[in-house]
Amino acid sequence: xxxxxxxxxxxxxxxxxxxxxxxxxxxxxxxxxxxxxxxxxxxxxxxxxxxxxxxxxxxxxxxxxxxxxxxxxxxxxxxxxxxxxxxxxxxxxxxxxxxxxxxxxxxxxxxxxxxxxxxxxxxxxxxxxxxxxxxxxxxxxxxxxxxxxxxxxxxxx
Numbered sequence: 001x002x003x004x005x006x007x008x009x010x011x012x013x014x015x016x017x018x019x020x021x022x023x024x025x026x027x028x029x030x031x032x033x034x035x036x037x038x039x040x041x042x043x044x045x046x047x048x049x050x051x052x053x054x055x056x057x058x059x060x061x062x063x064x065x066x067x068x069x070x071x072x073x074x075x076x077x078x079x080x081x082x083x084x085x086x087x088x089x090x091x092x093x094x095x096x097x098x099x100x101x102x103x104x105x106x107x108x109x110x111x112x113x114x115x116x117x118x119x120x121x122x123x124x125x126x127x128x129x130x131x132x133x134x135x136x137x138x139x140x141x142x143x144x145x146x147x148x149x150x151x152x153x154x155x156x157x
Contacts, residue, residue, distance in 0.1 A: 014036075020072065099115060
């Protein structure tokens with residue numbers, strides 16, 4: 001199975017000068033934990049994760065609006081090609097201990113993201129009342145995207 005058949009296509013992106021408050025609002029609205037940073041040509045130059053934002057704000061004790069994506073982004077990012085097989089992506093995730101991988105064309109342009117959630121949704125149910133079946137059912141439920149649009153300025157508990 002090729003990765004382009006299961007990747008997420010609708011990806012929120014930002015520019016290097018986008019402030020972290022805006023990046024966080026995109027994550028909240030899109031129900032995601034990673035926002036690729038692209039240049040003006042759409043070439044991916046890095047990523048900002050929810051963890052990057054959390055660590056930057058808590059260790060610097062400053063407002064999210066005063067930091068830019070370029071200040072916290074990871075520049076060297078593992079990526080995969082849309083025509084890579086799922087097994088290649090799984091190996092990349094294992095080797096680099098990552099849960100989300102940008103999918104880029106040969107020219108460096110971003111075309112999607114593949115996450116462990118995408119991979120879990122691609123797996124069918126395991127038959128029978130087993131631990132594996134129950135675990136997979138639970139992970140499927142956790143991995144489902146939010147169905148209701150979320151207001152980026154209203155947090156729910």
